[in-house]
Amino acid sequence: MSNTEEKVKAPSEPLFSKKNKRLITDPLSDNNPITIQVLGICSALAITVQVEQAFWMSISVIFVMVFGNLIVSLLRNLIPSRVRIIVQLVIVASLVIIVNESLQAFVPDVSEKLSVFVGLIITNCIIMGRFEAFAMANKAWPSILDAVGNAIGYAWILLLVALVREVLGSGKIWGASIFGNNLPGEESGLYALGYVNNNMMILPPMALIVVGIIIWVQRSMNKELVEEN
């Protein structure tokens, strides 16, 4: 695979060559892990009710992915292919334990809200997918870039969905009201004019529909991504 391709190359390839830049920019839109590769949906949707949770989730995934990809890439020639899934799972699980303990120590209330979904980063398909598809066959530096690109591609969709759901669902951004006060009897701002929050946005199924709409918009803008039924 691309492993041999790398070896032929001159060793003095610049750190941010065109090819390396593509590793970061591709997953942001045309090869986005969520909307195109359909990976990592599992843990992504349940924690997009508020921007704050989505933010900490994204940070955790970026951390786990960058270090996981780096470690797998460094060990790629030592891992026997028959047991590679278990080795990869152990690497991710150790990183996730670090993340979980840090979240509990520094942002305990967020950790409470994320509950089991931090643990589920272990089985996040993006991470296993990138290990299998990229880190097992590439050197350390491209693997880090690939991890950063994919993790950010995941993070921005997550934050966008969370933003839509928090603004429309509870009229807040990061816990701060933006449309005024909606306490019954003392409404102010938009609520005084009769605006009502769309409580439906808080319900779990709406996360799926919001992602569906993002996919719709993205594919309408780039016709090449349209699928044959």
Add this chain to the structure above:
Amino acid sequence: MESTLDIFVKAIFTENMIFAYFLGMCSYLAVSKTVRTGVGLGLAVVFVLVVTVPMNYLLENYVLKEGALSWLNPEYGVSGSKTIDLSFLSFIMFIAVVASIVQLVEMLVEKFAPALYGALGIFLPLIAVNCSILGGALFMQDRQYSTILDATSFALGSGIGWFIAIVSLAAIREKIRYSNVPPALRGLGITFIVTGLMGIAFMSFMGVEYGKKKQEKTNTISGGAVETSQIINVKQEN
């Protein structure tokens, strides 16, 4: 306290793995193109959940939980002087159990039940990284079921809920092939939206009352129902 049956029914409908927690979405979306493969993966998930959750339950209660090692030496118990709390290891232990059980189950099924292996075959290895399996173990830990029977019925219920979800989505997708979907929505986009609508339908089970514990969820239900009908109207207009 909820009865074992309550836990079972709740896991299928109210707290459906797919529609309430989105667990196992990756394989759910990837393998639901035809009903046949959907049934295969669904059965494999039920099977592996029922095997791994009780295993992890024993691990949690006799090794990992704070003071769980008291059977070795009373000193290690919660009230002993040398309390041991290994719960920080639970992620790595659970995933190790899941991965090895999946491997073991695959070998056993291949040896003793070739027909079943033919049906589940390629799906079994996929399952080690299916979020619903690890999610089952983590929810079991989170909710602290009192007996292993409760944990098993939770696992069976979740598995069946997952099975129902994937089979019904696969059936809908088989039919959608004959519909005129807007080009940009074809494939993935419409699948997301269909899953969302199915999730809204499943939310109507939230009004079900379990045992003697009455929950005041009527408000959410009526609100949800009104908006659901609105959405359906909008869809029909389109």
